[in-house]
Amino acid sequence: MENLSVATFGGGCFWCIEAIIQRLKGIKSVKSGFSGGFIKNPPYREVRTDRTGHAEVIQVTFDPDIISYHDLVYIFMTSHDPTTLNRQGADKGTQYRSIILYHDVEQKEIVQQVFEEIKSLYEDSIVTELKPFEVFYNAEDDHQNYYNNNQDAHYCQIVIDPKVQKLKKMYSDKLVD
Template structure:
């Protein structure tokens, strides 16, 4: 008998390689897929097009999680505390609208929870939180080479200097939520 209650969460907080690596370590997360959403151009976007900043898409991840193990609220708290939600269109050295902080909700219940979580965590930041909260229109899965990026490229410079410290922050702040 399968007692899983699988749900989807879609959000972006800078480079999808970073957010993917974070959520692959979270207990109750079944799958993490890197992709694109929120754009305004027709057709299936490519990484190169996204990087131009001209498509309007954000680099996002889509998380499949078991809500019997971890709640959507906890997923969002982890998201909001493992990136900087106070910088508009930027995460560290990554700049452009494709790196914006955004939560794409799948239904009204997720929107309500997103609003509450953003309001709650805002109290802990010195600067205003600029995380966009929008309905999910379409999610486009990124190319194969962008899936499991950190797991497959841990010795690469970006992984060592950007993603590894994010994982250390995750482990420090959310040790009780890890696999």
């Protein structure tokens, strides 16, 4: 029986973060969805209005014997801009905020450690929201595995491809062959 853990991250459009994290060794599943807000089971069309309080996030199930939570957080934090409030690139609104929803005190402490480790990488202060995990709502099926299913889409080529290429250069030892 595998000893699996769960992590929840949001850093702009969930398609981007999903594409990065699912390429790492030790990842068992990645689901795109919503968390951090106050509306129960919101559809995407409501979340994108910026009135639900939810962020676009991914829920990651991983094997900590293969990839540590520390490494996941570090890769997540260096795969998007954690210094822009409620925005990633052209995506604007609280639903695109940088957020980590920790599942226990140990995860919270690891996130705080990573924040200290990476703050010198950025000119501006890290604004990533850190809060306890409460609930995750799956996004609709057409949002799952988006990049892998739509690599010819303009958004994938312009926005996600460069992030995947950066991942390959920076973390080749952590990638699935």
